[in-house]
Amino acid sequence: MAKRKIFKTVKGFLYMIVGCGLLLTLFNSMIMVYQHQDEVVALKKQKAAVVKEKKALENEIDLLNDEDYVARYARENYVFTRDGEQVSIIPGVK
Secondary structure, three states, rough: OHHHHHHHHHHHHHHHHHHHHHHHHHHHHHHHHHHHHHHHHHEEEHHHHHHHHHHHHHHHHEEEEEEHHHHHHHHHHHOOOOOOOOOOOOOOOO
């Protein structure tokens, strides 16, 4: 009888330990899920920014393939001139 009572006590104690271990594992998993959700939100924002930048760069590539645009861009930003053309730079005016 005494052995059976001790066995039941030890068995109950082991169940409690295993149950606490499972609860601890579940709690840790929940914390990791919430942390990863925050990372997913941040990465989605970053992806949206990269997609927007990619579209802008593709648009710029299309424009740079146009010779008229390149010539106008070079004249406006780098003071290139056409043959026989003179450039006057006025300070303070863009």
